[in-house]
Amino acid sequence: MATKTILQSINEALDQMMEQDPSVVVYGEDVGFEGGVFRTTAGLQKKYGEKRVFDTPISEAAIVGSAVGMSINGMKPIVEMQFSGFSLPAYNQIVTHVARFRNRSRGKYHLPLVIRMPYGGGVKALEHHSESLETLYAHIPGLKLVIPSTPYDAKGLLIAAINDPDPVIFMEPKRIYRAFKQEVPDEIYEVPIGKARMVKKGKDLTIIAWGALVREVEKALELKPEIDAEVIDLRTISPIDFETIIASVKKTGRVLIVHEAVKSFGPAAELIAIINEKAFVYLEAAPRRLTGFDITVPLPKGEPYFIITPEQIAYEMQKLVDFKA
Amino acid sequence: MATKTILQSINEALDQMMEQDPSVVVYGEDVGFEGGVFRTTAGLQKKYGEKRVFDTPISEAAIVGSAVGMSINGMKPIVEMQFSGFSLPAYNQIVTHVARFRNRSRGKYHLPLVIRMPYGGGVKALEHHSESLETLYAHIPGLKLVIPSTPYDAKGLLIAAINDPDPVIFMEPKRIYRAFKQEVPDEIYEVPIGKARMVKKGKDLTIIAWGALVREVEKALELKPEIDAEVIDLRTISPIDFETIIASVKKTGRVLIVHEAVKSFGPAAELIAIINEKAFVYLEAAPRRLTGFDITVPLPKGEPYFIITPEQIAYEMQKLVDFKA
């Protein structure tokens, strides 16, 4: 066991799964020779050859569409969208095919593929390099959507995604690719899809977050030592782990959801709806959401207004515990 | 004044706006010579010529992308996606450009365009011809999303959309294109965007719906004469008319949201979140949502399981009024 970053964990998961299973192929724009613009696929082409790890034309629909065809013909493709903002040209393929082939063919064909994409802001990037598009994938029946927040989970969830018989969208919080290291087993292991992670037990309120914001929540806890928050890292955005969330809310009666995706029609709304459906009578305060504003992620000079800080989270925590019906 | 169907109202709105404003152009697949597969644009090419009303190649991205360019160069394009399911190949253009040009150019360019698309199920159609994709557009900052449910609103809202300085997605409930007639003024008039319609006042609970389902709700009322429901036709899905909704929920304390879009991460979730944020203490029951299941809209033989009936709405109404905290 050694300490690894999220980036290293992803690279290791890909490497080990390619080694173990010759049907795994990895491709996308600049994924092969260079090893990806973030270097998540570094070294793989050298090790597994140009046929299993390769560069593609700038054609997101072809990347995803071909992954559909490869899956049907026995491969396990893991494709990369260079940034989640550039998955949109492939959105038609993802919604109309990736999500539907099993249903359309009544189970004759299924697509055990993974679509990886770095996502989220905070890295001072150009337009379209910073969005958080969870809703667009979570709303589509037939897809699973997974987001790790730690090196350990990154490896385990990615392996689980590759082994999953259903197509998985795997969003990578690029802001923390290299932010910190963690002990990560050298072997292959799975972190189950569909299960949230209890980051910290608590009794005053429940905070739900995922991806890069889990760390920001942890920092916020330090700003508010007087509040005993329970923190849940959702990990799988779809299908949602009802159980963990509902158990927590029943206990605390108060809930704050934090995400960088824009607010309206965003993921927090679904969580609030579920909590209403399953734990309404336990609610002691109106659930709150702290999210990206309903605007385009600003270019770097304006981005700080958009990025959620530990201070804002702490501010929201206070509002929640102060709430009196 | 004469009675008109939704289809006729849409055709009339297009006709009158083209007549009034030479910068209006109307185009899309089969929109020109034939007048559209549903005949919404019938007669326009003959009247306004092939340059202003025309057939395009099967290229949704080009249809929407060219509308961006036309807007920049002084036109008011009204484009049609043959079915909302076929707007997905244009989704990249809509999200990255239609929604963002004003912001990107800090107001130098704005896009007063309208993207029309028939949507929804219940017409025994092939795959991809029946989806309800409100969330995909409502979640995107910079877009407005409008859905009429009556001939009167269809004409007034479409005219308002054409006059609106911001880009508007205009979804047409094709199931009721020809379902009924209503008195519709012959002149040009607007129904304001961003304002819901109070269909019926009531005190026991609030029902929010839009598009084809407003009629189904009305039918449900007849099945439950003992329940005095307030019915709101949302009309504009984004931006949402908070005021009307919150005023109603504060009065009734109970709310049912009915939509055909699939449930998870769907429009009802946002409404529930808003109601929590703004009227939590008034809630006497957990808000409920009656929506499409989280599956692909089935082909016609299975579609009846998916389509929401007045009986189901009535069943939900009863559950809501029966709820005791």
Next chain:
Amino acid sequence: MLFDEYNPLKGEMLQIMDQEGKIVNDKLEPKIDKETLLKMYKTMVLGRTADEKALQFQRQGRMLTYAPNIGQEAAQVGPMAALKDQDWLVLAFREFNAMLYKGVTLEQAFLYWYGNERGSRYDDEVRVLPINVPIGSQINHATGVAYASKLKELDEVAIVFIGDGGTSHGEFHEGMNFAATYDLPMITIIQNNQYAISTPRHKVIKAKTLAQKAIAYGISGIQVDGNDPLAMYLAVKTARERAIKGYGPTLIEAVTYRIGPHTTSDNPKLYREDTEVEEWLKKDPIKRMKNYLIGKKLWSEEKDVELHEELKQLVLDTFKHVEETGEVELNEVFDYTYEKLTPNLEEQLNYYKEYLKAEGIKDGN
């Protein structure tokens, strides 16, 4: 080489038999065994019969929408005869005859248009992808299938169909380019039936031929008389050989005509003249194939009458069976979204069953 000789820029269309089924290019007449020739013909007649009946069923309100293939039989059956069993067929939506030839049962094909997803679950060994509604997107599936075949070094190709209208879609471009990049064993057949719903091909595509689009991808392209089954056979056979040798994909434009409406919801009289249809009726591929077979003494008028009778009955019987067994159970609409029902879907299914029970509704349509 065939594809040099018929380079699309030369403006020559490959034709082997004329409108009457007489060989006009005997150097190129392919040697096809009797069994295959008869299978080709019988499939075409079955396709035509089923097509005509489907239109009737639809008018009687017994079938839903239907997209007829009349006139395009050769463009579909010629290619299929040139393939091997292990080859993959990737569909657009107007390839009824190709499906039948490649092992989709008539019942499955009907069941789909009847409105039941089970109609897209072809038999396990049948290498056909389901009907693909989003125009153009199937090309990319074919590239993936072909990539896998090539990676595994198998003697397989993917053949994919698209309409003339479909070539304008971005996905056509991305898929063709992708296939060219990796020299994939893929064959693309454009069924240029002159229309995309109401829109004539010449009005929205400026290129003189569709075959010349191959040049954009640096691959071979050829324009073929799509109503000539032998020409279509030869083009695909040659393309297949090249693909297997590693020369990459081929783009084949089959020049043909949609005799019927776009679908049963369409009225072609709104946008085209009857005289145009009549001209094309003279080039009927079934007539040509029949004359060719009779000329070769492989077929006779008597056999033909018998065949038509037999297939008509088969179609009626099959459709009756579809009507008797074509309903969908509640579980079916939930069971295939994921391998296992998610907790969420389980809840939704249970909720619905509860509702049905509460209302005393039978669990069915």
Next chain:
Amino acid sequence: MLFDEYNPLKGEMLQIMDQEGKIVNDKLEPKIDKETLLKMYKTMVLGRTADEKALQFQRQGRMLTYAPNIGQEAAQVGPMAALKDQDWLVLAFREFNAMLYKGVTLEQAFLYWYGNERGSRYDDEVRVLPINVPIGSQINHATGVAYASKLKELDEVAIVFIGDGGTSHGEFHEGMNFAATYDLPMITIIQNNQYAISTPRHKVIKAKTLAQKAIAYGISGIQVDGNDPLAMYLAVKTARERAIKGYGPTLIEAVTYRIGPHTTSDNPKLYREDTEVEEWLKKDPIKRMKNYLIGKKLWSEEKDVELHEELKQLVLDTFKHVEETGEVELNEVFDYTYEKLTPNLEEQLNYYKEYLKAEGIKDGN
């Protein structure tokens, strides 16, 4: 006709001056007035100077990402010189020189890469669309702009840039086909700089030339030495004349090379040899243009030294100004989503202001 003579299938590339700036094709040497020639040259030098400085600023942590243009100046300035003021420039993202020529100020151009949207608000009369990040999608904007120009029967064209990598995108195809369909007054320049980030053009595009993609759309295409400003000028001038006459769009492949990294986040040493870069340095467009001007007695070494000094200072001063004024106010990030703040956005803005106040944070970054 130029485009017949240089039909892309003939494999000839249009070149008017050689690597040293000597005219090698005097029949085609365009007659460009002195003022324009000097503007071309000065823009190229300004572009180069600004480019080199931007790389420095970025290394000093004062500029954000930056996509340098070094080596591609002629491919951008040649076309701009052949346009009229009322023509529209539709950008990809690597057209710094074209922007400057067409009236975008150096300050605006810098401000964008500094990370401020105001850098995309060019002056009202400047007909340039903002930098377009989603590869390929700008082609469709150009078709729309051109459609409007044609509908209004104006003497305007739209010129749109794309990279070699960008031609693989579906949107390139749809836009080119759309423009061809309606014979739109549009000119597409492919800056074939041999790379898409780390991916060499020849590895992912099988077609021998990019110009031959024109054939797929039934339009004119030509391959041009993109480091030859006169050749680029001539090709665009001819394309413009044809466009205005109603002959439709033209596809121009400018063969050039990206001397610098893809962006400041990229390390080209990972994927290409220095020797390759050195070969291309010999074809430097600025050297060629300078020699040409000196040969024509329009320029001198002394003036050149002066110009470089002057522009260097201009660049330093401008960037300093950008640093002093380049911050973004809170309202700016909210104000341009819609014409008016929606009630929802108003609420969000107020909420945030309240938060800042509560925390005693100054309303600013």
